[in-house]
Amino acid sequence: MIDRNGPVNKDDGKQYDGLTEWSLTWDYQLKRRGKVWIVSGRSVLLDIKVLTPRWTDFQNTPGALRTKWRIYRANLLRHEEGHVKIALRAAEAIDKYLGVCGASLSLDKLKSDIEKNTTALLLQYRKIDQGYDRRTRHGATQGVTLKRRPAN
Numbered sequence: 463m464i465d466r467n468g469p470v471n472k473d474d475g476k477q478y479d480g481l482t483e484w485s486l487t488w489d490y491q492l493k494r495r496g497k498v499w500i501v502s503g504r505s506v507l508l509d510i511k512v513l514t515p516r517w518t519d520f521q522n523t524p525g526a527l528r529t530k531w532r533i534y535r536a537n538l539l540r541h542e543e544g545h546v547k548i549a550l551r552a553a554e555a556i557d558k559y560l561g562v563c564g565a566s567l568s569l570d571k572l573k574s575d576i577e578k579n580t581t582a583l584l585l586q587y588r589k590i591d592q593g594y595d596r597r598t599r600h601g602a603t604q605g606v607t608l609k610r611r612p613a614n
Contacts, residue, residue: 469513473592478600480514480538482545486553486584490560492572498565499572506560508553512542534608541601544594552587556580 469481486508493502515538517523517531559579566572598604 468515479606480512480542480601482510482512482542482549484508484510484545484549484552486549486556488556488560488580490576492569495565498567499569500565501560501563501572501576504557504560506553506557508549510546510549512546514538514542530608534606537605538601541598541604541606544598545591548587548591548594551590552584555583555587559583 468477468479470477471481472483486506488504488506490501490505491503492499494500514535520528520531523531560576563572563576563579566575595601600606
């Protein structure tokens with residue numbers, strides 16, 4: 463059932479046992495200080511959604527199977543936590559950049575630089591996130607597998 467009902471990753475259109483989706487938005491205020499424009503305030507908002515399966519009739523399941531499920535679920539949650547940590551690092555990187563991006567004589571140049579560099583940071587962390595799934599084979603190397611019984 464997990465294979466048929468798992469969440470669909472919108473990047474590749476495939477279904478997985480679990481999925482972490484994150485979106486990052488930011489805003490900043492600029493003000494003139496002397497002859498230059500600077501970032502005078504900033505906010506970064508990270509929205510994270512972790513989707514994992516749940517067993518609806520878990521309490522009526524035989525003990526050995528419940529143990530396998532607990533191990534599987536713990537491994538899946540550990541894998542998804544890896545995605546959460548990457549998203550948090552992305553938010554921290556953008557916040558840090560906005561805090562130290564400097565000043566410019568030109569308001570338009572400062573805005574352009576901020577847009578270019580924050581977009582590049584976001585893309586960098588999206589690639590890190592995708593690389594994490596490639597390295598772990600979407601959690602398989604971390605134990606995110608359920609052994610299936612052979613068909614009769």
